[in-house]
Amino acid sequence: MGKPIKQDLAAIVGERYVSDSVADRICYSRDCGPDKAGLPDVVVRPGSTEEVAAIVRLANKVKKPIYTRGRGTTFLGSGVKDGVILVEMTRMNRIERIDLSAGYVAAEAGAIWHGIDVALHRVGRELAVPGGGGLFSCTIGGTVAVNAIPHGATEYGMTGDHVLSLEVVLPDGSVINTGSAANPRSEPIERNANGPDLAGLFIGSYGILGIITKVIYRTRPIPEAERFGFYAFDDYREAIDAACGIQMAQAATFVVGLFGGPKPAGEEGDAFLHVIVRDRATAARERLGEASAICVAYHGRPSSAEGTRRYWQEHMYSWLRNTAPGPYYSNRPYFCPEVAGFTSTSGLKKAVELFRRLRAERDAEFTRYGIRVKGLDAYFVRNGAYLWIDTLYDERRQDAWDYALKLRGDIAELMFTEGKMSPGGLGAGISPFIMTKLGGTFELFKTLKKTLDPNGILNPDLLFPTGGMA
Amino acid sequence: MNLEKYRDQIYSCLRCAFCFDDFNEPQKSICPAYSTYGFESYGARGKITIARGLLDGTLNYDDEITKRSYACTECAACQEQCFKHLDLLEIYVALKEDLAERDLLPSGVTELLKVMEKFGNPYQRPPEKRLAWIPGRAQVDKKAEVLLFVGCTSAYLRRGMARAAYRILDALSVDFTLLGDEHCCGHPYISVGKMEEARRVGEENLAAIEGLGVEKVVFTCPGCLRTFKADVPKLTGRPLPFDVLHLTEFVSQFLSEHRIRLQRSSRIVTYHDPCNLGRGLGVYEPPRQVIEAIPGVRLVEMPRNREHSFCCGNGAYVRYDYEEMSVKSELDRFTEAEGTGADTVLSACPACKTGFLDARRRAESQIEVLDVLELLAQVL
Numbered sequence A: 001m002g003k004p005i006k007q008d009l010a011a012i013v014g015e016r017y018v019s020d021s022v023a024d025r026i027c028y029s030r031d032c033g034p035d036k037a038g039l040p041d042v043v044v045r046p047g048s049t050e051e052v053a054a055i056v057r058l059a060n061k062v063k064k065p066i067y068t069r070g071r072g073t074t075f076l077g078s079g080v081k082d083g084v085i086l087v088e089m090t091r092m093n094r095i096e097r098i099d100l101s102a103g104y105v106a107a108e109a110g111a112i113w114h115g116i117d118v119a120l121h122r123v124g125r126e127l128a129v130p131g132g133g134g135l136f137s138c139t140i141g142g143t144v145a146v147n148a149i150p151h152g153a154t155e156y157g158m159t160g161d162h163v164l165s166l167e168v169v170l171p172d173g174s175v176i177n178t179g180s181a182a183n184p185r186s187e188p189i190e191r192n193a194n195g196p197d198l199a200g201l202f203i204g205s206y207g208i209l210g211i212i213t214k215v216i217y218r219t220r221p222i223p224e225a226e227r228f229g230f231y232a233f234d235d236y237r238e239a240i241d242a243a244c245g246i247q248m249a250q251a252a253t254f255v256v257g258l259f260g261g262p263k264p265a266g267e268e269g270d271a272f273l274h275v276i277v278r279d280r281a282t283a284a285r286e287r288l289g290e291a292s293a294i295c296v297a298y299h300g301r302p303s304s305a306e307g308t309r310r311y312w313q314e315h316m317y318s319w320l321r322n323t324a325p326g327p328y329y330s331n332r333p334y335f336c337p338e339v340a341g342f343t344s345t346s347g348l349k350k351a352v353e354l355f356r357r358l359r360a361e362r363d364a365e366f367t368r369y370g371i372r373v374k375g376l377d378a379y380f381v382r383n384g385a386y387l388w389i390d391t392l393y394d395e396r397r398q399d400a401w402d403y404a405l406k407l408r409g410d411i412a413e414l415m416f417t418e419g420k421m422s423p424g425g426l427g428a429g430i431s432p433f434i435m436t437k438l439g440g441t442f443e444l445f446k447t448l449k450k451t452l453d454p455n456g457i458l459n460p461d462l463l464f465p466t467g468g469m470a
Numbered sequence B: 001m002n003l004e005k006y007r008d009q010i011y012s013c014l015r016c017a018f019c020f021d022d023f024n025e026p027q028k029s030i031c032p033a034y035s036t037y038g039f040e041s042y043g044a045r046g047k048i049t050i051a052r053g054l055l056d057g058t059l060n061y062d063d064e065i066t067k068r069s070y071a072c073t074e075c076a077a078c079q080e081q082c083f084k085h086l087d088l089l090e091i092y093v094a095l096k097e098d099l100a101e102r103d104l105l106p107s108g109v110t111e112l113l114k115v116m117e118k119f120g121n122p123y124q125r126p127p128e129k130r131l132a133w134i135p136g137r138a139q140v141d142k143k144a145e146v147l148l149f150v151g152c153t154s155a156y157l158r159r160g161m162a163r164a165a166y167r168i169l170d171a172l173s174v175d176f177t178l179l180g181d182e183h184c185c186g187h188p189y190i191s192v193g194k195m196e197e198a199r200r201v202g203e204e205n206l207a208a209i210e211g212l213g214v215e216k217v218v219f220t221c222p223g224c225l226r227t228f229k230a231d232v233p234k235l236t237g238r239p240l241p242f243d244v245l246h247l248t249e250f251v252s253q254f255l256s257e258h259r260i261r262l263q264r265s266s267r268i269v270t271y272h273d274p275c276n277l278g279r280g281l282g283v284y285e286p287p288r289q290v291i292e293a294i295p296g297v298r299l300v301e302m303p304r305n306r307e308h309s310f311c312c313g314n315g316a317y318v319r320y321d322y323e324e325m326s327v328k329s330e331l332d333r334f335t336e337a338e339g340t341g342a343d344t345v346l347s348a349c350p351a352c353k354t355g356f357l358d359a360r361r362r363a364e365s366q367i368e369v370l371d372v373l374e375l376l377a378q379v380l
Helices: A003-013 A022-028 A049-062 A113-121 A141-144 A236-249 A282-298 A305-312 A319-321 A325-329 A345-361 A363-367 A398-416 A440-452 B003-010 B031-039 B044-056 B065-070 B077-081 B090-103 B106-117 B154-157 B159-171 B187-192 B195-212 B221-237 B247-257 B283-293 B315-320 B323-338 B350-365 B373-378
Strands: A041-046 A066-069 A085-086 A096-101 A104-109 A123-129 A162-170 A176-179 A213-219 A225-233 A254-258 A271-279 A302-303 A339-343 A372-380 A385-394 B144-149 B215-221 B243-246 B269-273 B297-299 B345-348 B370-371
Touching: A003 A049, A022 A085, A022 A096, A022 B031, A022 B044, A022 B065, A041 A141, A041 B065, A049 A066, A049 A085, A049 A162, A049 A385, A066 A236, A085 A213, A096 A113, A096 B345, A104 A113, A113 A141, A113 A254, A123 B154, A141 A213, A141 A440, A225 A236, A225 A282, A225 B031, A236 A254, A236 A282, A236 A345, A236 A372, A254 A319, A254 B154, A271 A282, A271 A305, A305 A319, A305 B144, A319 A325, A339 A345, A339 A398, A345 A372, A345 A398, A345 B215, A363 A385, A363 B077, A363 B106, A385 A398, B003 B044, B003 B090, B031 B323, B044 B065, B044 B090, B090 B187, B106 B187, B106 B315, B144 B159, B144 B195, B154 B159, B154 B187, B154 B350, B159 B370, B159 B373, B187 B221, B187 B315, B195 B221, B215 B247, B247 B283, B247 B373, B269 B283, B269 B373, B283 B373, B315 B323, B323 B345, B323 B350, B345 B350, B345 B373, B350 B370
Parallel strands: A041 A085, A066 A085, B144 B215, B215 B243, B269 B297, B269 B345, B345 B370
Antiparallel strands: A096 A104, A104 A213, A123 A213, A162 A176, A162 A213, A225 A271, A225 A302, A254 A271, A254 A372, A339 A385, A372 A385
8 A cells, every 4th residue: 555545644634543554454454253354554533524524535536445433343244355444433432412402412423332321321311222232332323334233122122213313424525414404404303304314324334325423312311210020931932922922011121032052040941031121110110010920921930130130230241141241251262153133023933943953953063163152142122023143163263263154154044034034233244145135125225335335435345245446 | 472371361352342431431541542542552452453463473573563562551441341351461561571572662661671770770860879768777677577668769759758658657656677778679670571670670579578577568659569469479489478568558457446646637639549559459448548537638539430540641661652641641630630629639659649740730730749648647
């Protein structure tokens, strides 16, 4: 890579915010997942929307692709290729406004999800989905761009549901605002204003159609009470039926089902449900009572919900299995080639059955390559479930790594066909297994990409092959 | 390659990014280096990525690696928040050992080592002046129960702390002594990756202290204390034949037994947890017990306190090569201290005090900067 691009970028953002040192570039390659990625030529850290726009215009001029990164905390493959410009967004981390009367927060895309939530807590509010999906160290822009599957999804819905407005730098370097904020004399209070839902175009699009630079997100008052329930079942199908009953009765804020992986410490059973209810005190008590009655009706055995409480309040997955983070995570060189997706609640039974069968059929291979099952966990969402099929491999073993990636592909193929699942987050690791199954929708994606980004500048080839220059 | 010992841990990094941001203080970073320089390579996830690149052979040891590896105050805030509970500080030291073995040291560290070799302390002061501050030689090199290990910074730069420590022990009628030929604890060597030198100094110190037959060694400097408690046994391969503790820990035992009478002092103070004492050794409460035992003193905590404390920016001798980071961090922390409305900012570390004095000068502030021991000595 020649020096001029670095100098041109430095002219936009300032010299100290650009680096072409390999010691820096190597840090912006992989995400948290198993996919190897390329090495960018240069890393640039813009401090404003104007700087992002100028970088995009420069990239078009020199025909050099851009990959955008927040905290890089997805598990789905960053897709970064060799020789690109890596735009790192965390310098744009300002929380610009907390509007209590209109119930929103306006933050730059690089603001950390949990940090925004902490700022809101100080005024008695929280982000409308309290867990930003996966790791709470994620940025709000990245989380929206991926449309991460959030905590609280049973009642609160998806991450993208609560976006009121986005500020986006388009592939040609122009800047737009979506929803009511598109009118500069209006305020960012309604997404469904001024025509089609343009925010939806960018939510979950993984930055291929534009770089999100600002997010206006709905907030909610912190509920008066939180109540927790935990139930063990001897038959996973009954656990799923119970979860479905809770959904129908709207009796819980969040239901998490465990259908595989290690059992919660000290518990016996085939499947387990964690139930979290957030509401006014009386309502929370009543709703948990209803959820409990449903579980018991399906032969669920109530047990201590301390792990449920700690999982919810301390944001650590290990508590789903009654285990503290230290013993659970320490010194484990394992990575997770996850496959995940939406399915109907009844379809979940089929998906669980399919994976259990695959696991049994491949027992010898799992043993040979040291593959573990971290979890077969479902977040119950409003109209179905989001199933995480999380295997683990030891990355010190190249053969295990290779097998784990093949296994991911096999599971994805199985689940996206027979399992009737549709993935939420995509990324370079998962998109090859779903995009070609989407027919006309896939064609529309390609048309949109080609129309908005004719030079293939923004995250090319990340969700589907576009013939990007990288 | 010293990093090889940590291969499993390095491969265990999930890259979760918990090591960058302060989850209790929006828009603030926990890492002095990352918050100053902004690129991930200066933060923990980046350093571990670099370490893995070195192990895998995709990176080579060079000046660029040096520049990032030594930009670390060893404050351990990253380790405190590490999702995988990795021994990050040990990995950083191994990385620096590898660089030191290849003579890939930053220029300031190179100068520091020359000074250490010539003077035996990092401040270019003659060894014979190390105890120039004591009122007399009566306590020096005598058989006693307790040794006051003064440390280079208190002995040469922050003599008010050394005098305060002496006065406290004297006032408590403690049977104590000082080493007439006290050496550096070896902390500078460990910080820069020169472990053989650190081991040699550790052996010398152990031999000298053992000769006095003391039961306890008390410290004013958390860096020295941590070196003795955590590093010397590992370096020398034998357990310490005496107890080691910070002087505030020692005094807090007297307080709990009501063996001290303190005068009144009307102050509003805030207390900064030194990284080596707090996150490093888990000593959070004894300094606070000392402060709160003083009649009339009101302690107001900073938003970031105890294990969430932010580094003052003066650890691990970073001032020699990373002045910008050091100054930024000390001003950040000093501003936070001022924000409490306190009239006095306290710490329990001579390096922290040095940083805060510099910050006060730069900020043209009127707030007083003291060590807990100095405040205590005032009210005895």
